[in-house]
Amino acid sequence: MRRRRRLRPSLSLRITASFGLGALAVAAAVAVSSYWFAARFLARQQEASALHQAYLNAVIVRARLRAPHPDLPSILDALTTGPGTQTVIYATGRWFSSSLLVSRDGLPTNARSATLNGSVVRAWARIAGDAQLVVGVPLPEVDADYFQVVDQSSLARTLAVLRSVLLGAAAATAAAGAALGWWVSRRLTAPLRSVAAAAQRLARGNFETQLPPERDLELAGLVDSFNTMVVALRHRIERDARFAADVSHELRSPLTTLSTSLSVLRNRRDELSPRSREALALVSLELVRFERLVDDLLEISRSDVQADLVDAEPLRICQLILNLLERAEYTTVTAEFDNEALDAVVQGDKRRLEQVIRNLLDNASAYAGGAAMITAEATATTVSVYVDDDGPGVPAEERERIFDRFTRGRGAARRGSRAGTGLGLALVREHVRLHRGKVWVTDAPSGGARFSIELPRVAR
């Protein structure tokens, strides 16, 4: 049963995000301050040069106005100005301007009145949509004022380019920061991921799993303890399995003597009294169960230490079932397979798969009076086999547990002669697990229990 947990975003995502945001903040601060200093410096420079030129021109204007009968338009023409510079003169109560673009009304009111009141003025203004620098120089000696309007749209363009360059650089820096963060997070979480992967292999039963040695001091500790843990776990499981194997192995010789001697007795049944015959029958029956228990114990202890199939070959699973059903004890079971399922091949161990099917059939005999029907279904990647019976079914709370060792379902309270070893379904699960498959139990459509096995299918 897997509970859903509220998960935080992954560690690598968080590291990536913080690197990206950090880089963005630094880049933005650098960009804003660079822009601010650059813009200020350029504006000062423009102001200084405009002021310098305005003074020079004001001196010329003053000199010309002192001459008798000054001709103001020609004075304007005589002034040296750079491109995009307009001049305006206020003299003798009238306004003269070098171009139609700028006149008295074009000048910003503040700058105009300040100049007329006798101050030198520098002002930035937006005239006809363009950035302009207005410099006003009062000429009180000749009762006139000189204005110069310098177009600054090229400065505005320069600043616009600078803005977009800085913006791009900031974005690129943020992206680079995020990329660096991603790389760092991958590096940082790589050991975590390899530990997680190793733990998964371990969970699947591969006890040869080891992590590669690590040079980093902190990680080396983690890797060492993980590897030590795996080895300890493996030794423990091997020891348990070896013990079970040794016990069942040691039991085999006395069991052989017992069963052989019993067969000699059975050959002489007629010489025995009825009571002795009954006792002989009991001993024979229990001996069969004892032998099966020893076999199953050995089998399950072997599967405890095995992670992969050793004797696997391509098998037609449905064909294997049909062959099995030809045996005398299973003739009452019917099987229905379509052609797709009949053709489906799995990579399997014949002996183990036969035991899986046999145990399911025997289980059905013990608890439900025998299996009723076997069907199968093949998809592109899997083959599923369903063993249905007409018994009472398996209660939902027992459906997991019946695959545990030595657990018997409620229906098996009576341990009749057909009662199994208590390991049958546990072996089914172990064998199916070795085949990388799944086994589970549900209700059959007919009402009894349905045991389902799903095995990976081999591509044709």
Added chain:
Amino acid sequence: MTAASVLLVDDDDGIRASLRLALEDHGYQVREAADAETALDQVKETSPDVVVLDLMLPGMDGFECCRQLRRLSDTPVLIVSARGDSHDVVAGLEAGADDYIRKPFDVPELAARLRALRRRLRFSADQTREAGSVDVSINPDSGEVRVHGRVVHLTKTEFHLLYELASHPGRVFTREMLLERVWDYGYFGDTRIVDVHVGRLRAKIEEDTANPRWLVTVRGFGYKFEP
């Protein structure tokens, strides 16, 4: 038919004693050996018809005993494996055993295996047809196999297997079919018995066992004899 003799090799007194009783009931003349050395001496002196050999023996183990026994005679050997471990079984068959049985077994099963082994002893006498190809001649009368004219020594089981394959050249036999025809097993026999015997046959008649000329594996099906 006179009573067939069986040599029981097992270090467990109980098993030997009970098996003696059971096999005598089946009409066998039973001899016993508790270790490998005694068993080899017995084979030399009394040449039993069949040997039942436990793999777990004190001193010289069953595998080595089987190998040495093969050097002495063609007597069919049935190995008894307590583990039922695939490794044990294959190693025993490779050491030259003809068949195996797992402990604990029941007597009818053992009797059936022994019957199959003895049937193979008489096998060549029942066949008259020669089989094989130009280069591999198989004569059931003399029980002789010649490869390029050179006589190759085969055990009865190996001979039977080769004869079965070569009397239908080119026909593919599944492992199960061969188990049934040569070893008298039904569908439930262990097909590794066939694989190990084919391997042994190849080692005896093929020049290059990795690329066999006559005993060809048909992937996913079984084996065939290529004439």
